Amino acid sequence: MAYVGCSKEFCLNHLTEHQQILNDELNLITNEFNEFKQTINEQKQNTQNPQNDLLIKQIHQWERNSIGIIQQKAQECRKIVLAYSQTSINDIKNKFNNLSEQIKQVQQENEFNEINLKYLRNQLIEITQELNNPTKISIKEDSQPFINEILIISSKSKFLKNNFHFL
Structure with missing residues (x-):
C-alpha cells in the first residue's frame, strides 16, 4: 500500500524517513526565522543604523540651511x-x-x-x-x-x- 505525502508517494518503510527529512527542514526554517527575529530586535534597539545616520545628517543639514536662510531674511528685513x-x-x-x-x-x-x-x-x-x-x-x-x-x-x-x- 502506498501513502501520499506532500507531493510524492512513499511506501510505509520510507514514510518515517521522509517525515524525518520534513522535520529537519522545518527545524532549519524555524532556526532561520528565530535568527531573523533576533536581527530585527537588534536593529530595533540599535539606532546606529548607518543608513539612518546618513538620513538624519541630511535632515540636520537641511534644518541648518533653512534656519540660515530664515535668519538672513530676518536680518535683511x-x-x-x-x-x-x-x-x-x-x-x-x-x-x-x-x-x-x-x-x-x-x-x-x-x-x-x-x-x-x-x-x-x-x-x-x-x-x-x-x-x-x-x-x-x-x-x-x-x-x-x-x-x-x-x-x-x-x-x-x-x-x-x-x-x-x-x-
Missing part, C-alpha cells in the same frame, strides 16, 4: 525697517530745522503778520503729526515659501506623507 525709520526721522529733522530757520528769520526781520504765523503754526502741526503718526509700514508674508520642502521617500511607497511632513 530688520535692516530695511531700521533704515526706513532712520530716513523718516531724518526727514522730520530736516523739516524741523527748516522751520526753525524760518522762525528765526521772521523774528530777526520783525516783519510778520497773521498769514506768516498761520503758515508757521501749520508747518509745526504738520511736523508734529508726522512725528507722532509716522507712515505705517507692515509685514506681508509671501504665499510662496522660500524654503525647500523635504519629504521622506521610501522604495515601498511613494512617500511617507501620512506620518511625516516637513517644510
Whole structure:
C-alpha cells in the first residue's frame, strides 16, 4: 500500500524517513526565522543604523540651511525697517530745522503778520503729526515659501506623507 505525502508517494518503510527529512527542514526554517527575529530586535534597539545616520545628517543639514536662510531674511528685513525709520526721522529733522530757520528769520526781520504765523503754526502741526503718526509700514508674508520642502521617500511607497511632513 502506498501513502501520499506532500507531493510524492512513499511506501510505509520510507514514510518515517521522509517525515524525518520534513522535520529537519522545518527545524532549519524555524532556526532561520528565530535568527531573523533576533536581527530585527537588534536593529530595533540599535539606532546606529548607518543608513539612518546618513538620513538624519541630511535632515540636520537641511534644518541648518533653512534656519540660515530664515535668519538672513530676518536680518535683511530688520535692516530695511531700521533704515526706513532712520530716513523718516531724518526727514522730520530736516523739516524741523527748516522751520526753525524760518522762525528765526521772521523774528530777526520783525516783519510778520497773521498769514506768516498761520503758515508757521501749520508747518509745526504738520511736523508734529508726522512725528507722532509716522507712515505705517507692515509685514506681508509671501504665499510662496522660500524654503525647500523635504519629504521622506521610501522604495515601498511613494512617500511617507501620512506620518511625516516637513517644510
